[in-house]
Amino acid sequence: MGRNLFDTVWDLHKVRTLESGQDQLFIGLHMIHEVTSPQAFQMIEERGLKVLHPERTFATVDHIVPTANQERPFQDRLAEEMMQAIENNTKKHGIEFFGLNTDRQGIVHIIGPELGLTQPGLTIACGDSHTSTHGAFGAIGFGIGTSQIRDVLATQCLAISRPRVRKINVTGTLKKGVYAKDIILKIIAELGVNGGIGYAYEYAGETIRGLSMEERMTICNMSIEGGARVGYVSPDETTIEYIKGRAYAPDGEEFERAAAFWRSIASGPDAEYDDIFELDANTLEPMVTWGITPGQAVGVSGRLPRVAELPDEHKEIADKAYAHMGFSEGQSMQGQTIDIAFLGSCTNGRISDLREAAEFLKGKKVSDSVKAFVVPGSKQVARQAEAEGLPQIFTEAGFGWRGAGCSMCLAMNPDKLQGRQICASSSNRNFVGRQGSPTGRTLLMSPVMVAAAAVAGEVVDVRDQI
Amino acid sequence: MPEIHIKVSSVEGKAVPIHGNDIDTDQIIPARFMKCVTFDGLGEYAFYDVRHDEQGNLKGHPFDEERYANASIMIVNSNFGCGSSREHAPQALARCGIRGIIGESYAEIFAGNCTSMGIPAVTLSQDEIKQLVASVEKDPGMTVKIDLAGGVVVAGSQRYHFEIPEAYKQSLVDGSWDSTAVLLENLDAVKETVASLPYLNGFQRAG
Numbered sequence: 001m002g003r004n005l006f007d008t009v010w011d012l013h014k015v016r017t018l019e020s021g022q023d024q025l026f027i028g029l030h031m032i033h034e035v036t037s038p039q040a041f042q043m044i045e046e047r048g049l050k051v052l053h054p055e056r057t058f059a060t061v062d063h064i065v066p067t068a069n070q071e072r073p074f075q076d077r078l079a080e081e082m083m084q085a086i087e088n089n090t091k092k093h094g095i096e097f098f099g100l101n102t103d104r105q106g107i108v109h110i111i112g113p114e115l116g117l118t119q120p121g122l123t124i125a126c127g128d129s130h131t132s133t134h135g136a137f138g139a140i141g142f143g144i145g146t147s148q149i150r151d152v153l154a155t156q157c158l159a160i161s162r163p164r165v166r167k168i169n170v171t172g173t174l175k176k177g178v179y180a181k182d183i184i185l186k187i188i189a190e191l192g193v194n195g196g197i198g199y200a201y202e203y204a205g206e207t208i209r210g211l212s213m214e215e216r217m218t219i220c221n222m223s224i225e226g227g228a229r230v231g232y233v234s235p236d237e238t239t240i241e242y243i244k245g246r247a248y249a250p251d252g253e254e255f256e257r258a259a260a261f262w263r264s265i266a267s268g269p270d271a272e273y274d275d276i277f278e279l280d281a282n283t284l285e286p287m288v289t290w291g292i293t294p295g296q297a298v299g300v301s302g303r304l305p306r307v308a309e310l311p312d313e314h315k316e317i318a319d320k321a322y323a324h325m326g327f328s329e330g331q332s333m334q335g336q337t338i339d340i341a342f343l344g345s346c347t348n349g350r351i352s353d354l355r356e357a358a359e360f361l362k363g364k365k366v367s368d369s370v371k372a373f374v375v376p377g378s379k380q381v382a383r384q385a386e387a388e389g390l391p392q393i394f395t396e397a398g399f400g401w402r403g404a405g406c407s408m409c410l411a412m413n414p415d416k417l418q419g420r421q422i423c424a425s426s427s428n429r430n431f432v433g434r435q436g437s438p439t440g441r442t443l444l445m446s447p448v449m450v451a452a453a454a455v456a457g458e459v460v461d462v463r464d465q466i
Numbered sequence: 467m468p469e470i471h472i473k474v475s476s477v478e479g480k481a482v483p484i485h486g487n488d489i490d491t492d493q494i495i496p497a498r499f500m501k502c503v504t505f506d507g508l509g510e511y512a513f514y515d516v517r518h519d520e521q522g523n524l525k526g527h528p529f530d531e532e533r534y535a536n537a538s539i540m541i542v543n544s545n546f547g548c549g550s551s552r553e554h555a556p557q558a559l560a561r562c563g564i565r566g567i568i569g570e571s572y573a574e575i576f577a578g579n580c581t582s583m584g585i586p587a588v589t590l591s592q593d594e595i596k597q598l599v600a601s602v603e604k605d606p607g608m609t610v611k612i613d614l615a616g617g618v619v620v621a622g623s624q625r626y627h628f629e630i631p632e633a634y635k636q637s638l639v640d641g642s643w644d645s646t647a648v649l650l651e652n653l654d655a656v657k658e659t660v661a662s663l664p665y666l667n668g669f670q671r672a673g
Contacts, residue, residue, distance in 0.1 A: 020633040038503040078501035129551040145553035147582035155649040194545040257669035431492045438515040
């Protein structure tokens with residue numbers, strides 16, 4: 001009684017307390033990708049070490065893959081070199097690799113759940129800060145650096161300090177046109193981009209219970225934008241139903257035993273927390289970022305803050321944001337023109353995101369002044385979308401339909417902003433330079449808001465149009 | 467198997483202040499420079515887009531100022547290193563000669579990455595950082611020392627008591643910051659954990 005899921009799962013995986021005071025934590029699932037892993041393989045090889053649990057390690061490629069032409073060798077020599085490195089490393093160490101020649105490739109945080117690798121009660125590590133996504137299943141997902149990838153490869157463990165746990169209780173009903181993305185953007189705006197440092201966030205309450213798994217993933221995904229390395233939702237029947245029948249999920253009687261275990265680890269109604277934050281979903285509206293951190297967001301009907309009225313600690317970054325974005329204090333984001341519309345990423349590149357956007361786009365046309373494209377989060381998402389006729393809707397509306405990958409979320413592939421272009425983006429970070437141009441500008445918003453902005457050529461309130 | 471047990475009890479050198487809150491790892495090392503399979507060449511790309519204009523000309527960044535040349539201590543503000551988990555960020559800084567960081571606060575993954583590389587990232591209050599930066603700007607040649615064992619930052623005649631998570635301090639001071647060796651010591655205990663985890667045992671030990 002009184003235990004939250006985080007403490008239960010942590011204790012299950014705690015091997016021992018180290019002399020430093022940190023815990024040695026066993027990692028149930030290690031996912032790797034091409035950008036942050038090659039140096040880690042080099043490090044273990046230099047020390048003559050092997051991968052301890054290759055059967056608990058899975059690899060894919062997502063960050064660097066081109067989305068327009070995926071033929072090998074890639075035209076980008078460096079990207080091709082990274083591709084070969086992960087192919088060689090996974091082959092050499094006996095790690096299953098979902099490469100471009102398989103139908104399971106995609107963004108690491110999208111394929112884990114869709115393959116049934118991501119399950120409640122696991123500890124999951126990956127060299128990518130958005131590993132918090134997997135917490136949507138009641139797992140503890142950590143983003144780690146390359147030295148820690150080395151640790152997990154060699155020992156299947158991390159040396160890590162136990163964070164505190166903050167419950168974020170969301171109640172009320174989302175209005176039409178308001179989505180999971182708006183919930184998490186609002187939480188970050190309220191608690192700050194550093195408010196979650198030292199915390200794991202548990203998202204709970206009736207609103208969260210009513211969300212699909214894909215919506216929960218969107219919320220957990222952006223925990224790190226609020227400073228929290230871990231974000232999770234306790235598993236329930238929605239979780240169990242999602243996992244059933246997936247490629248790596250248990251089946252038959254084992255599935256029933258698994259489901260019983262998953263139910264047993266959920267935070268109880270009397271679970272204790274270090275902190276609780278309440279959010280009323282009834283009052284939420286579509287959110288749009290206006291600045292250079294994900295915390296600089298406003299409701300679409302609101303006005304941009306006046307620097308003089310902000311708390312002291314937010315003034316300097318607000319000044320920087322206005323200087324970079326070229327916006328004015330007190331202006332509305334509605335009517336702000338855009339140049340690019342990007343639909344995709346580990347935040348909002350899943351099938352439900354594509355369905356919502358396609359539904360909105362039926363019979364509409366992208367503005368002549370906007371270049372718009374969709375990058376499905378995985379090959380499975382792409383295949384499902386094809387089965388439902390979505391690519392046709394997107395292309396008829398004027399969106400480009402691409403291959404799966406991270407694409408313009410971080411612009412490590414050829415998809416980049418040019419100069420000062422403004423992008424309406426369903427991704428997760430609006431940092432200066434994030435989308436490939438040092439002077440480029442990013443407006444984060446929900447997928448349907450991206451679709452609506454693409455059609456109007458400017459930011460609009462999607463609630464007026466659906 | 468070579469083991470690394472280098473004790474980091476103090477670091478010292480000239481300091482360079484980097485102004486601004488919420489400096490993310492995309493700024494420290496833009497993603498396009500992460501197309502590499504080793505960390506070796508990253509030094510020249512640290513803060514690239516903040517240091518260079520679009521024609522590649524230097525814009526005037528502390529890393530390029532003569533007065534801060536060869537600095538090994540970096541002074542930063544709050545939430546430094548937020549965003550992407552990329553260890554490429556501290557790896558690039560280390561390749562510019564940075565051996566220690568003093569700041570108001572750090573993003574969690576960044577602080578962990580620094581520690582795994584043997585780089586102490588210690589915390590002072592906002593006022594103390596202001597004072598320290600003012601001293602360094604006045605006398606850029608001054609030696610700033612992070613005395614980890616003693617728990618103080620020493621700059622000229624000034625001494626500031628810093629904070630750092632005890633586990634980080636301990637692992638740096640006793641040389642166990644290269645955690646692979648520490649974690650490898652107890653593989654038998656790992657086997658016990660494996661044997662007790664429901665999902666590795668057909669969920670036979672439910673609950």
